[in-house]
Amino acid sequence: MSSLLFSIILIISVIPPISPSSSSSSTSPSDIHALSSFLSSIHPSSIPPFSCLSSWNFSSDPCHPSTPSHFLCALSCSSSSPSRITSISLDPAGYSSSSFPLSLLSLPSLSLLSLSSNSFSGPLPPSLPSLSSLSILDLSHNSFSGPIPPSLSSLSSLSSLDLSHNSFSGSIPPSLSSLSSLSLLDLSFNHLSGPLPPSLPPNLLTLALKANSLSDPIKSSTFRPLTKLEVAELSSNSFTGALGAWFLLLPSLQQVDLSNNSLTSLEVSAGAGESLVAVDLSYNRIEGGLPVGLAAFPALAALSLRHNRLRGGIPAEYYGGKKGTPFRRLFLDGNFLNGRVPAGFLGKGAGAGEVLTGSFGDNCLASCPASVGLCSPVQKPASVCKQAYGSGRRGS
Template sequence: MATVSRFHLRLALLPLLLLLALRRTAAAALPTFPGDKAALAALKSAVAASSIPPYSCLASWDFAAGRDPCAAFPCGIRCYTPPGTANSSSSYLRVMAVALDPAGYSGSLPAAVFSSLPFLASLSLAGNRFHGALPGGVPLQPSLRVLDLSGNAFSGAIPASLFAANSGLQELYLSRNAFSGEVPPQLALLGGLTRLELQQNGLAGPLPRLGAMRSLSHLDVSANALSGSSPLAAPGLLPPSILSVVARNNSFSGQVSAAALAALTDLRVLDLTGNAVSGVLPAAAFAHPSLQQLRLGSNRLESVEDAPDGGASSQLVELDLSGNVLAGKLPGCLGAMPRLAAVALDRNRFTGGIPDRYAVRVAAEEATEQWVPFARLMLQGNYLCGALPSQLRQLKEGSAVVSLADNCLPRCPRKFFFCQGAPQKDHATCPKCETLVRHQENLLQMP
């Protein structure tokens, strides 16, 4: 019975299968639209022949032999038949994606690639040696969703004319080039953009307001020469949709605003390492409902506010405040943050003793119901003093990454791995040791 049923099913599906087969054959027989073919030819002509290896994808684009790109080119492009044209005798295949292999192609990017491929959804030239300025005066096609020009040698300003309100762009990768000038404010017109990567260029000036980019989730502008207020200096500079902000190694200044942090409720990663951010790190950073990685090393922060609930609700997994000018006692609230596993407070001006909670967390071998162990605790280069907590004396090398070097801890002998490195400071340069032993430090529940 089952065999008969399958037989009748095949008979019933036969007309549909034949129709699909005929449509596939017809589509395969369609030529590439002449304008699309000309744009692809312009792209290959703009690449120096000496930079096209014989094994590469671009070497297989043989226009001289009259080969049709969509039908005969084995790689580098994808084509399709736009809806509503399959039954027309004058239909063409249209180029919807161009993705060149990273073979070291050297050349310029012709304007025809932007202007003459109206069905192009994805363009990737990443990891080559394309150079010169991007075509100006030609907006990106509304169909384009992904533009990846990363890892080339493009230079000059990023043309503002590329970006229009009707753009459908979702991902823009211009990193690792030689772009200069300012970040164009017209980027804020890209309401559908989710990823913006501009890192490792020569961009300068302030970062424009991007608060209108309602879909932006990932922003990376690291390793440029950007200046002015940091992206977290005030509410509205970034959209509420943002998940990750990475702006390492620029010249951003000002403070981290508590109101700006509160407005970005979904923010998970904030990395402003290597800037000139100053002032107070607000308690909002510790009470944030989503923030997991906070990296503010090598800035000019002067103090840290205590967490409003003692740190119990913090979602932080990693905290890096190294290389600032933070003073006073080590923040006790860090010891109560349940998910915190990596702490870097080195190269500051902290004084006083090491909280017992820090020692308990770094010496723990397993997580408890209250917290996970510290896998990394960097406290070197401060003015910490007093006796070592007993838990640290029992710490075995390899169990965690810990450093107490270059402090004011005369009872930190080099036999302990975490005391090795730079020697302890001379007694004359150390302030009077004032350690405060809080009773609650000794009430920490042990597993």
């Protein structure tokens, strides 16, 4: 072998192998620092083996597809150079921190942040708007507390905000109405109080405010602009007064849950929304008769008005005159309804084979024996019905 060839081979043999990070983009150093600070803020004892955060090890690049990788889950990165962290979605491992991890505010490209189903606590910082690219924020099922920062309204790209199952208190900030891109707002299972704000984000598809202490009447000025609203989950609050006929006529509304409130009346107009599928107004204080107009909603298949203060008979239209889809779920138990159940509800083969689930029990109905499943539980005692109607008759 010539000395020249030997020299070439020697030179090649001492050239170090090309590092993977030099052949493709690596993570921005500032993002790496933010991730490292975030990991340091988590109580070590709350990071179980085999969880996402237990795999994080900064001896490898978070965004580089190296082997072995020390960032097996919870992160997504951009394809830019350098790569930026675009999403953090933690697994529900019980990670714990006594405050919101402020280091995450240093990730300018973050579009999705989910800390859901862990044990984070403390108030939210007013500086959340620094995450200007954020589209989805899910902090549900934690122990965050304090007021909801009005500054969240500056997150103009936000399409989904889920703060449910925490300990937030105070009122819903009126400033949230400026979130024109927001399609889902879930503030359920907190300690929020007071009336609803004068306006809500205009393009909502889903509004969930269940299990708070919200009060006052449901105002048309708040809801009429929500022309895209499909789901309204407002149960287990302290809403009062009448539910106006306009509410069930919201053009895109499909599901309504206003159970466990203090509503006193239900208004139904001659018009009927084409999309409404399910309405739950159970466990309120609604008086008056069953609105015949509910039978005119063509898609309405599930109706619950159980445990209110309704009187009078069950409209014949609920069975033979129901427009469109017949009732498949009909719960009217726990009222003061009287008279006879419309022919067909208790007969075999009712609704030409349609199966009805529900209850007409605990009323003042005649010829509705508890032996029939739909009439269970038993009707109210005659003495209670006499007090309600001023006679001993339950109706003819």
